[in-house]
Amino acid sequence: MSTNLHFNPNPLPLDQVDLLKKFLAEITSQVDWAGIRYVQEITHWRGTRDEKPDINSLSIEKGVCIEVLLGGQFAYGTTSDLSPAGLLRAFQKARDMAVAIGRHGVFSFTKSHRPTVTGRFSSHHNEPLDQTSLAEVTDFLMGANKRLRVSEKIVNSQALAMIVDCEIRLLSTNGTDVEQKFLLMGQHYSATAQDGGEAQTRTLNGSLNRCYQAGPEVFDKDRIFVECERVGREAVELLTAEECPSDIRDLLIDPDQMTLQIHESVGHPLELDRILGDERNYAGWSFVKPGDFGKLQYGSKQMSISFDPTVTGEYASYAFDDSGNQATREYLIKDGLLERGLGGVDSQKRLKLPGVANFRSSSWNRAPIDRMANINLEPGHAPLAEMIANTKKGIYMQSNRSWSIDDYRNKFQFGCEYARLIEDGKLTKIIKNPNYRGATVQFWNSLKALGPASEVQTFGSPNCGKGEPSQVIRVGHSAPPCLFSNVQIFGGGK
Amino acid sequence: MSTPKTNPFCETANGHFSQLCEDFFSLLKEGEDATCNLQSEQQDYLRFNGSKVRQSTFVQQHDLQIQFQSRNRRLDVNAQLSGHRDEDLLLLKQLLARAREEVQVLPEDPYLVPMSNSGESHRDHVGRPPEARELVDYLAECTRDTEFTGLYATGPMVRGNRNSRGQKHWFSSDSFFLDYSLYTLNSERENKAVKACYSSNQWQQSEFLQDLNEAKLQLKMLQKKSKVLAPGIYRAFLTPSALDELVQMLSWGALSLGSYKRGQCALAKLYEGKEQLSSKVHLSENFDLGMGPQFTPLGELTPMQLPLIQGGKLTTLLSNLRSAKEYGTESNGADLGENPRSLELKPGTLTRAETLKKLETGVYLSNLHYANWSDLQNARITGMTRYACFWVDKGEIVAPIKDMRFDESLFRLLGAHLEELTAESRIIPSTGTYQIRQLGGKKLPGLLASEFRFTL
Numbered sequence: 001m002s003t004n005l006h007f008n009p010n011p012l013p014l015d016q017v018d019l020l021k022k023f024l025a026e027i028t029s030q031v032d033w034a035g036i037r038y039v040q041e042i043t044h045w046r047g048t049r050d051e052k053p054d055i056n057s058l059s060i061e062k063g064v065c066i067e068v069l070l071g072g073q074f075a076y077g078t079t080s081d082l083s084p085a086g087l088l089r090a091f092q093k094a095r096d097m098a099v100a101i102g103r104h105g106v107f108s109f110t111k112s113h114r115p116t117v118t119g120r121f122s123s124h125h126n127e128p129l130d131q132t133s134l135a136e137v138t139d140f141l142m143g144a145n146k147r148l149r150v151s152e153k154i155v156n157s158q159a160l161a162m163i164v165d166c167e168i169r170l171l172s173t174n175g176t177d178v179e180q181k182f183l184l185m186g187q188h189y190s191a192t193a194q195d196g197g198e199a200q201t202r203t204l205n206g207s208l209n210r211c212y213q214a215g216p217e218v219f220d221k222d223r224i225f226v227e228c229e230r231v232g233r234e235a236v237e238l239l240t241a242e243e244c245p246s247d248i249r250d251l252l253i254d255p256d257q258m259t260l261q262i263h264e265s266v267g268h269p270l271e272l273d274r275i276l277g278d279e280r281n282y283a284g285w286s287f288v289k290p291g292d293f294g295k296l297q298y299g300s301k302q303m304s305i306s307f308d309p310t311v312t313g314e315y316a317s318y319a320f321d322d323s324g325n326q327a328t329r330e331y332l333i334k335d336g337l338l339e340r341g342l343g344g345v346d347s348q349k350r351l352k353l354p355g356v357a358n359f360r361s362s363s364w365n366r367a368p369i370d371r372m373a374n375i376n377l378e379p380g381h382a383p384l385a386e387m388i389a390n391t392k393k394g395i396y397m398q399s400n401r402s403w404s405i406d407d408y409r410n411k412f413q414f415g416c417e418y419a420r421l422i423e424d425g426k427l428t429k430i431i432k433n434p435n436y437r438g439a440t441v442q443f444w445n446s447l448k449a450l451g452p453a454s455e456v457q458t459f460g461s462p463n464c465g466k467g468e469p470s471q472v473i474r475v476g477h478s479a480p481p482c483l484f485s486n487v488q489i490f491g492g493g494k
Numbered sequence: 495m496s497t498p499k500t501n502p503f504c505e506t507a508n509g510h511f512s513q514l515c516e517d518f519f520s521l522l523k524e525g526e527d528a529t530c531n532l533q534s535e536q537q538d539y540l541r542f543n544g545s546k547v548r549q550s551t552f553v554q555q556h557d558l559q560i561q562f563q564s565r566n567r568r569l570d571v572n573a574q575l576s577g578h579r580d581e582d583l584l585l586l587k588q589l590l591a592r593a594r595e596e597v598q599v600l601p602e603d604p605y606l607v608p609m610s611n612s613g614e615s616h617r618d619h620v621g622r623p624p625e626a627r628e629l630v631d632y633l634a635e636c637t638r639d640t641e642f643t644g645l646y647a648t649g650p651m652v653r654g655n656r657n658s659r660g661q662k663h664w665f666s667s668d669s670f671f672l673d674y675s676l677y678t679l680n681s682e683r684e685n686k687a688v689k690a691c692y693s694s695n696q697w698q699q700s701e702f703l704q705d706l707n708e709a710k711l712q713l714k715m716l717q718k719k720s721k722v723l724a725p726g727i728y729r730a731f732l733t734p735s736a737l738d739e740l741v742q743m744l745s746w747g748a749l750s751l752g753s754y755k756r757g758q759c760a761l762a763k764l765y766e767g768k769e770q771l772s773s774k775v776h777l778s779e780n781f782d783l784g785m786g787p788q789f790t791p792l793g794e795l796t797p798m799q800l801p802l803i804q805g806g807k808l809t810t811l812l813s814n815l816r817s818a819k820e821y822g823t824e825s826n827g828a829d830l831g832e833n834p835r836s837l838e839l840k841p842g843t844l845t846r847a848e849t850l851k852k853l854e855t856g857v858y859l860s861n862l863h864y865a866n867w868s869d870l871q872n873a874r875i876t877g878m879t880r881y882a883c884f885w886v887d888k889g890e891i892v893a894p895i896k897d898m899r900f901d902e903s904l905f906r907l908l909g910a911h912l913e914e915l916t917a918e919s920r921i922i923p924s925t926g927t928y929q930i931r932q933l934g935g936k937k938l939p940g941l942l943a944s945e946f947r948f949t950l
Contacts, residue, residue, distance in 0.1 A: 002599060003595045007592055009585070009588040009589075052603070053567075053601050056568065056570065057571065058570070058572070058592065058596075059571065059573070060573045060589075061574050062574050063555065063574060073547075075549075076549065076552065077551075077552045079553075079555070080554065080575060080576060081554065081576045082576060083578060083581075086554075086577070089554070090552060090554065093538075093552035097538075097540075097550040097626065097627055100550075100626075100627035100630045101547045101630060102630075104545075104630055104631070105547050106543055106544070106546045106547065106548050133599070134596060134599050134600070135599040138600065138601060155755075155756060156756035156757060156758070192758060194757040197768065198871070199762070199871060201758065276543065277544065277641075277643060278543045278548050280675065281644040281673065281674060281689075282645070284863070285685065362929075365551075366551065366553075367551045402866045402868055403866055404864045404865065404868075404877055405864060405878075406863065406897055406899070407864070407878065407880055407897075408897075411897070411899050413868065413876045413899060413901070415867075415868055433869055437949065437950050465928065468539070468541050468645035468673075468927065469537075469539045469541075469553075469927035469931070470926065470927045470928045471928065471929075472928065492869030492871070492874065493872055494869075494872040494873075494903045494905055
């Protein structure tokens with residue numbers, strides 16, 4: 001059989017699990033509680049540029065994070081050395097740090113913050129990795145390059161696939177045993193057109209934004225190739241497009257840009273560790289105060305947003321977070337009113353506020369922190385065509401290319417790849433370099449219409465960065481097209 | 495005090511890497527080549543919030559990256575090593591078998607750079623940084639009442655490179671950084687903060703306390719009522735830290751030959767002579783700073799000094815062997831992403847004593863935050879002011895400002911609106927810790943600009 005995408009030379013063997021359990025039994029008398037999180041992640045990056053191979057890589061990450069609770073303090077020891085001596089060294093470092101932290105910890109934690117749980121999770125997928133050949137994937141990506149290259153003006157066409165096969169096992173001294181297996185697919189397609197001094201890039205829904213829990217069925221030629229041709233055409237169209245005007249008008253945002261809008265101006269400010277100030281030296285604080293929950297009208301009545309790691313196929317779905325907290329769907333904002341923050345058990349106890357199961361780490365070599373998972377905006381009832389028809393002076397923006405927001409998550413500025421003016425209820429001119437800016441609460445309160453369930457689209461990203469030491473995490477977001485009134489828009493230029 | 499010796503972790507990692515490479519290269523058949531790159535660290539990461547410890551993480555990791563070449567094809571394989579020879583060699587044998595399978599089905603790579611022997615280099619930056627547990631009590635006590643928040647990262651880091659043609663490079667560093675901020679409330683109960691970073695290879699109490707006390711002084715100045723600026727154009731002074739946030743954007747393809755050829759280079763107009771910066775701008779890669787390895791993952795040695803912008807003209811783009819082959823040019827030893835690793839902006843003549851006087855009336859920007867291109871082709875960057883930024887009137891600091899969004903082109907800021915660069919430069923070490931603690935850094939002066947554009 002030809003070389004396929006399956007590669008897992010050393011899956012976690014049962015005897016290794018037994019060794020980890022034995023290790024926990026040996027150290028249990030030295031601590032108040034301890035847990036081990038084993039992570040193995042096998043990642044393929046397959047990329048082609050202009051129908052030539054560009055990236056072919058295969059990586060194996062494997063290691064453990066030992067979490068120790070002693071005298072009210074958690075500390076973490078991580079290592080890629082899984083021998084008894086390696087585990088012992090990591091454990092001793094964590095135990096000694098827990099002692100050193102002593103009275104200087106931010107909170108006094110107890111065993112009750114790590115209850116016993118058992119369970120399993122596995123990503124849904126239609127096709128297994130061992131049924132797809134590497135040659136097929138390479139051919140597919142080169143085929144995408146070809147479709148992206150619709151004109152001689154395309155100076156760069158890229159197609160990229162990221163395939164992740166991940167296994168996490170969570171064990172603890174009080175009997176926790178959780179096994180979660182993830183199969184994750186990410187895709188990126190882009191075309192850059194250039195003519196003279198003008199260069200414009202168009203992607204399929206933003207940079208590496210097509211990320212899902214799925215199998216190789218996502219490499220769907222019929223669908224992706226057609227979309228790649230559109231991306232190539234639109235890159236060329238942008239070369240002769242008009243510059244975005246600078247004024248205030250209604251802004252219709254495509255779902256592929258709404259994911260970024262939700263992520264930056266709803267997801268991050270609602271993270272409880274940001275509200276607690278843990279992040280204020282790096283990613284930043286939050287304008288949201290603990291007293292705002294249940295009181296702050298975050299957006300218009302039409303805005304309802306949930307934390308939902310239970311959605312089949314969305315990129316950041318799981319059954320348990322890294323503290324063993326069982327994942328459930330929760331409203332963060334309902335009818336525009338702020339209800340709940342994004343914080344795991346540790347932050348919930350520190351703030352005395354409810355939260356969600358989102359205490360997550362990027363891998364074995366980082367301690368968990370409060371992260372987004374799937375943060376989804378609920379649909380409304382106004383079809384896209386109707387929103388356009390009802391807009392006298394507006395603009396319709398698609399696909400993120402630039403993002404920036406302040407450290408309290410208030411003043412933002414986002415740029416998109418492609419836009420069309422809306423004039424007297426009709427889509428008219430193509431617009432290049434479209435940007436918009438605003439302030440979070442004011443902006444979300446200007447939300448006046450949302451597309452129906454049939455127009456909701458879901459995307460994901462592997463690259464949400466945060467934390468000291470820093471880590472990236474996978475997130476998923478879904479949204480319909482959304483219409484906001486009176487937004488400041490502007491274009492490019494020196 | 496005795497001279498520090500090489501950290502035992504670095505020595506063990508070097509021995510293991512050498513042996514493993516030797517074992518691995520001996521498995522290669524005729525027509526096969528491989529380059530191995532090692533990134534290892536043994537780090538204590540200690541995170542504070544409000545002078546209390548939020549989290550501590552010990553990390554020991556060895557990340558091996560191998561480029562395998564055969565039949566004009568290549569596969570890059572990465573693996574995390576245990577540090578045990580037999581176990582790691584078994585894994586490498588499995589990866590080699592997989593690599594041999596893959597090159598049978600992968601297409602030929604027209605830009606493949608055949609491996610060669612670029613020689614040998616070895617550099618150990620020894621140090622004696624304190625372990626995290628030694629500092630918990632001290633930092634908690636001496637920062638009391640300042641809401642001290644930040645990250646202490648300490649321990650050895652290594653980078654190794656070997657290939658099957660006999661090339662051998664090694665770099666190690668044993669150092670720490672304490673990247674922190676202090677907080678206060680101003681007269682209107684708004685949060686105000688000041689940022690500092692102390693880094694070295696040996697902890698000197700007096701040096702740290704000097705930095706801390708300077709930060710505390712700034713904190714007092716932040717307690718005044720904030721001035722609210724209207725969007726518009728202002729005179730501005732950017733400290734080296736503020737300028738760093740903008741210069742960092744040059745790592746997003748702005749100095750890359752490949753990006754230029756593919757229409758994604760923010761400084762394309764500068765390279766083509768359609769724009770020009772001030773003649774005061776001289777930007778180089780300078781590996782004499784000693785902040786990271788001079789060698790690249792392909793084993794090339796970048797020149798110790800590589801001028802990029804001279805007298806305001808972008809004369810050289812960073813290129814690696816792969817780009818050079820694709821575009822028919824010469825490589826100048828850039829890394830795989832053709833990003834700068836050790837930038838230095840030549841200082842000017844503005845003295846610290848003259849800074850506020852010359853600024854006269856405008857904004858003093860200590861830090862900027864969350865920069866991103868708002869118009870790539872015009873090198874326009876948007877971002878926010880952050881931390882200790884002040885309104886200066888008639889050469890005197892009058893009040894802190896409320897944070898503002900800026901949107902400004904490098905062509906303007908480093909061009910017609912650049913008035914002066916400071917005579918004093920600062921070394922700004924990388925404090926990046928994604929996946930593994932990063933090496934490298936920059937040396938930058940401060941910058942006085944006649945115009946800086948705020949938009950929100």
